[in-house]
Amino acid sequence: MPKVAVRRIGRPGLRADSRAGAHKYAVMTAPLLHSLHQGLSRTLEGDLAGLAPHDRREQYRRQIRMLHGPLSNLLLALALLEALRAGLQAVADGAPAVMPGWGLAAAAGLLALAAVYRQIVSVRRRVLLGSTFFAVLLLSLAGLGGDWRQMPALSLAGFLLVPVAAMPLLVRPRVALPVLAACTLVAGALLLSLETITTQERLLFGFYYAMSATAGLTLRRARANLAIRLDQKVETLWQRAVSDPLTGLLNRQGWMNLAGTAMDEAVAAGQRPVVLFIDVDYFKRVNDAHGHLAGDEILRELGHLIKARVGPGELGARLGGEEFACLLPRASDDQAERFAMRLANDYRERAARFGSTLSIGIATHREGDLLNDMLARADAALYQAKRAGRDRIVYAEGD
Numbered sequence: 001m002p003k004v005a006v007r008r009i010g011r012p013g014l015r016a017d018s019r020a021g022a023h024k025y026a027v028m029t030a031p032l033l034h035s036l037h038q039g040l041s042r043t044l045e046g047d048l049a050g051l052a053p054h055d056r057r058e059q060y061r062r063q064i065r066m067l068h069g070p071l072s073n074l075l076l077a078l079a080l081l082e083a084l085r086a087g088l089q090a091v092a093d094g095a096p097a098v099m100p101g102w103g104l105a106a107a108a109g110l111l112a113l114a115a116v117y118r119q120i121v122s123v124r125r126r127v128l129l130g131s132t133f134f135a136v137l138l139l140s141l142a143g144l145g146g147d148w149r150q151m152p153a154l155s156l157a158g159f160l161l162v163p164v165a166a167m168p169l170l171v172r173p174r175v176a177l178p179v180l181a182a183c184t185l186v187a188g189a190l191l192l193s194l195e196t197i198t199t200q201e202r203l204l205f206g207f208y209y210a211m212s213a214t215a216g217l218t219l220r221r222a223r224a225n226l227a228i229r230l231d232q233k234v235e236t237l238w239q240r241a242v243s244d245p246l247t248g249l250l251n252r253q254g255w256m257n258l259a260g261t262a263m264d265e266a267v268a269a270g271q272r273p274v275v276l277f278i279d280v281d282y283f284k285r286v287n288d289a290h291g292h293l294a295g296d297e298i299l300r301e302l303g304h305l306i307k308a309r310v311g312p313g314e315l316g317a318r319l320g321g322e323e324f325a326c327l328l329p330r331a332s333d334d335q336a337e338r339f340a341m342r343l344a345n346d347y348r349e350r351a352a353r354f355g356s357t358l359s360i361g362i363a364t365h366r367e368g369d370l371l372n373d374m375l376a377r378a379d380a381a382l383y384q385a386k387r388a389g390r391d392r393i394v395y396a397e398g399d
Helices: 013-050 053-092 101-117 123-141 153-169 173-193 199-242 252-268 283-290 292-309 333-350 371-387
Strands: 274-280 315-320 323-328 358-364 393-395
Touching: 013 173, 013 199, 053 101, 053 123, 053 153, 053 199, 101 123, 123 153, 123 173, 153 173, 153 199, 173 199, 199 252, 252 315, 252 323, 252 371, 274 283, 274 292, 274 333, 274 371, 283 292, 292 315, 292 323, 292 333, 323 333, 323 371, 333 358, 333 393, 358 371, 371 393
Parallel strands: 358 393
Antiparallel strands: 274 323, 274 358, 315 323
């Protein structure tokens, strides 16, 4: 029996048109959604929202470390206040010797959690323990141990404390916002369920709670901005303390702070670091013939050349006057020599109009060497280069 082709009746382009319309709608709304997301992030996070993801994570880590002590103190204070509240409530209820079962258990649990939280190092465990603490605190504030539907409106006052006290000390949004949402949810459920308060009291409590939440989020944003600006200021001061303003390289202090550590790490990894001691030839003659601005110009040019040549983990510094140094922690002897030759050739071309060249002494690490030992041998090799006529590269004896 011959097969019969069956054609589907309908509008073949309808599905394609729907897909095209959905795609067009998504393209049109994407910028709006992105702008809304950026605006919300900026409102909640402040300057943190403008950082690159890596820098933002690093800021989170720094602020979490900085705030661990204050947050631990807050948890302990809240636990003590809740224990005091439960005790006073027990006395007011006519049970001066024994607290109600739920209040006693909640207070003991909060005190134990606060004490353990202070000792924890793992951030994940802190989040878990802190979340448990706030969950127990909210349940305790809700008064689940008694006839909670008959509680007066004043009993909800504790919920006004949580946003303004906790938000500024919670760094990550994925922690801070769920805590705020949980507090809002429990307070809202209680507010709607209590039988002893009026609509006006509900509205008034909602207004005060909104004020507390807004204040907590604003203080959290201000704290984050302050921490970022403080880090930036410290970084600026550090750069000024260890950098040479004329060349942008390390100064002597920065060299002594960083080069020794970099050399020790390279030696521990089985490498033989190399130190280059560099001196500008005829620098005084350039100053006398062309003025100090010309002398500054060739020093600045040499600084730019060194910065362009040093790679990751390598250091360049102006030790003073026309003396410079470089540390190549993982370079072989051949690589160090090529580095010195290229630097000398580039400088010779740039400073040709002033008749200035470079003399370079090179020292390779020997067992037991300190940074100053290598620098002294490189300085001796530099002196030999000067005596041999300048504009040359000399290795330290025995290297």
